[in-house]
Amino acid sequence: MTSRADIDVRPIDESEFADWSRAMNIGFLREPTLGEDLLEARRAQFVPGRTVGAFDDGRCVATFRSFAQELTVAAGRPSRPTRSPTSPSPRPTAGAAC
Numbered sequence: 001m002t003s004r005a006d007i008d009v010r011p012i013d014e015s016e017f018a019d020w021s022r023a024m025n026i027g028f029l030r031e032p033t034l035g036e037d038l039l040e041a042r043r044a045q046f047v048p049g050r051t052v053g054a055f056d057d058g059r060c061v062a063t064f065r066s067f068a069q070e071l072t073v074a075a076g077r078p079s080r081p082t083r084s085p086t087s088p089s090p091r092p093t094a095g096a097a098c
Contacts, residue, residue, distance in 0.1 A: 008055040009062075016060070017046055020053045023060035027089020050083070054090075062090040 054062035
């Protein structure tokens with residue numbers, strides 16, 4: 001049985017992007033296969049350090065990504081840089097209770 005300690009959550013590298021994208025599709029109940037055109041369009045948005053995967057036995061089981069954004073905090077004050085979350089997509093792991 002998988003425990004939380006067995007799940008490796010970390011930023012992905014370029015070589016893991018296709019697997020990460022498949023996991024995201026599965027999490028959003030889409031077909032897991034990706035055409036090269038869609039994969040390349042998504043890859044254009046890949047930012048190292050902002051694309052995170054959770055791995056169970058080497059399999060990407062959850063995704064998360066953030067992108068740079070500016071947040072206005074009050075009128076007349078400078079905006080602040082923020083990270084906006086997107087692409088959260090968990091899926092069952094070997095230890096998930098059904």
